[in-house]
Amino acid sequence: MASSSKPEKIYDVFLSFRGVDMRNNFSSHLYQALHRIGIYTFRDSEELKKGGQISPVLMKAIEESCIAIIIFSENYTSSRWCLEELAKIIECKEQKNLIVLPVFYKVDPKEVRGGRKSYQRALTKHKSKFGKDSEKVKRWKEALFDVGNLSGWHLNDG
Template identity: 65%
Template sequence: MASSSIPERNYDIFLSFRGTDVRNNFLGHLYRALDQRGIYTYIDSEELRKGEQIAPALMKAIEKSHIAIIIFSEDYASSWWCLEEVAKIMDCKKERDFVVFPLFYKVDPREVRTPKERYRKAMVKHQSRFGKDAVKRWAKALSDAGKLSGWHLKDE
């Protein structure tokens, strides 16, 4: 008998990304490469159904994935939604056997771990809108994800 506490996993990989930074270039290439190898990958433009509520659908997709690839780009932290995703991803990593691969796309991994420039400015801006508790949670998730071994792509 299956345990109800173990989520059903439908996706091999969940891709977390800031659309305006990578959707029309790097992301398309990565998604096609994974798809060509038969890897079932969740990407919102392909999997999110019209009329579906975005927040619950994305959180459920993270829960139903085996692996998350977080594509940290220059403006990733400017999106409160990306920050919610990374927080959920890191929660899943703590709660179960969930693999997380960070990909640092044109951003230094140190900027993700300990924000000093763009990420710091974004967090300060978010604090006035969402409060200290939310920003503290997001900063912890960024720091934890930034400490994971991943790939650093500068201009490739």
Template identity: 70%
Template sequence: MAASSDVKRNYHVFLSFRGTDVRHGFLSHLYVALDQKGIYTFVDSEELRKGEEISPTLVRAIEESRIAIIVFSENYASSPWCLEELLKIMECKEQNNLMVFPVFYKVEPREVRGGRESYKRAMDNHESKFGKEKVKRWKKALS
């Protein structure tokens, strides 16, 4: 595994978010504000989201970023895609010193960490489809 100094950093910031919740409001304003400050930011497009596994393009973008901003919103945990992205972000945090900043958009941190309300419902729904082990990894990443 590459040391953090060996990792190629193409992006200043990688934005992780649930598109249906924030893409055309909060996220677009955040992106513009970062861009105006000269911060090179990766924001995925809907075309990259095919199937249930995150694409190699997104994996590479996460690996090549200095900072990840995770926008936790009401429906973030309902997306297996977002949760897989979160796992990759947390892996890069541990292995490549990726800096991670959470943003809580219309949810409380305790809801995300503690698996309350919409996050608990999402995890309960995922368990039947993806199994307990995968959901356990997602819960750990959320905490």
């Protein structure tokens, strides 16, 4: 029998979030709730080994996950790493049927897909750093638009 080239799914869930905004509140509670009911979840603070390279580990974890939960917060797009994760998540959604579940935490989906308010400011900074015609920035904007059009959860307070 021929071996499959399809990567094995190791994680049930990959959590994508902006650590500054979310690490010690909603994402932490979500991670603990998933863990309690036996859902194996990748979260960067739990799975990354000190001294290891961040990007390859994160990209591999996304590929090895069944579901990606993206927690969009006010400063999500200010992080180049979050945007790289997001682009990889969308790539895996399209190519490997990764299920993507967005959570809009004190952020409107229109802001995510349309690049308004803090998202527009962050993208403008990225454009000035990488160049306004940068393929990287275009890929990030497309990923934000795609995921901003997905049905998700709105969480404002509480």
